[in-house]
Amino acid sequence: MLDLKYIRENLDEAERRLRTRGGKSYLDGLRELDERRRTLLKEGETLKALRNSVSDEIGRTKDKSQVQDKILAMREVSHKIKGLDDELGLVDEQLQSFLLTVPNLPHGTTPIGASENDNVQVRCWGEPQKLPFAAKPHWDLGEDLGILDFERGAKITGARFTLYRGAGARMERALINLMLDLHTDQHGYQEVLPPFMVNRDSMTGTGQLPKFEDDLFKMVDPDFFLIPTAEVPVTNIHRGEILKKSDLPISYCAYTPCFRREAGSYGKDTRGLIRQHQFNKVELVKFVHPSESDAGLETLTGHAEKVLQLLGLPYRVMALCSADIGFSAAKTYDLEVWLPGQCCYREISSCSTFGDFQARRASIRFREDEKGKPEFVHTLNGSGLAVGRTLVAILENYQQEDGSVLVPPVLQPYMGGLERIVR
């Protein structure tokens, strides 16, 4: 959520920055709503002040017969207040839901662009290898090796669900452990294991609601949602809290499965593990002092990159342009891993800074000075990494001409010493 006061005072600038995302208009009608609200507020509060003082007077008068006229007058005033409050409630609601659907302002260093084609490559690591034989896509490798069973996944549940078997299941688990160990032991994150279902407030806090309900799996009876990313439960750990400045930065990492409807992506990536309704991810989340958020994004991105480097997977870092960053993000780096089986780079991690956007929605604050006003922290997060896609990248990059797949050395200890997956 954006700061209403900031918008009020910088309407044109805010609109201009928002339009770099590509829409036509983001703040139309906001000024009128805001002014209407303040008018109603002022009127109602004046009457309330009157009522309070007169009621006080009535209370101190022992002989109530002397104040009958005042009681009657206040009955009238209360009636008016009720009317004003009702209207104010309506306007407030409109204003609130308006604000909740306005995306974040792009960061000053986010490249301006019109589509994903305008994303900017920041750096790359490793050599995208051309395999000296006909490279297979991971779905063929996985099926041939008997470690990925797409057909039965579809039978058990439906499209975009996959059954992992044997070394495949083991590798998924090994990757989760490798990533968690790295981030906790080397990068200073505290491991957390959050609920995989969250309530509406949590979804609103990080920005998935109210706008993107169609992308989520929703429970019927309790009004809960399956998490689309650990970002949601982990960022909401501190919803409504005032943190100690000395506790910042707070760094959490969490493994969770993620559940996404993938509405609107029919026909896209229908084969293989790339786009599933359920996938595993290790997520990094940071709460930082505002002055640290820019540097924080760089280090957090570095932590995600480290996983790819350890696994020896070539990748590039893309700065997403203004048209391609997510609703809540101010700036995003995508890590794209090289997939020789499909001869392309695919997103495997997305690292973003949200500025105070999520912190304002979720009311996560700290005090600069003991006596100072609470201020919003900045939140950051990034995948470190998407586990299923990492397994995809390993299969495709480490495949051999005979159809077997070598296990990256760092992963072997996590797989009982297994060096090669064969049929």
Place this chain on the structure above:
RNA sequence: GGAGAGAUGGCCGAGUAGGUCGAAGGCGCUCGCCUGCUAAGCGAGUAUACUGGGAAACCGGUAUCGAGGGUUCGAAUCCCUCUCUCUCCGCCA
């Protein structure tokens, strides 16, 4: 799922015949004083949001005693709904 108890400020905890309660008291914390140091002691201060005024310091208004609604001139106190916590029973990994 059944029965009961509860939810007050950073914490503990008063507060039911509705008014002087944003809320006693204690602890903690901050600033000052005092004591040769420490402990103790003394004094003052110590919620948040919105909003009006002001360059600012700051001053004023409104709201908030789990959440929402109702009764009333007036509600932490009365009524209704919901959420959460705890205890007992049932069920269960």
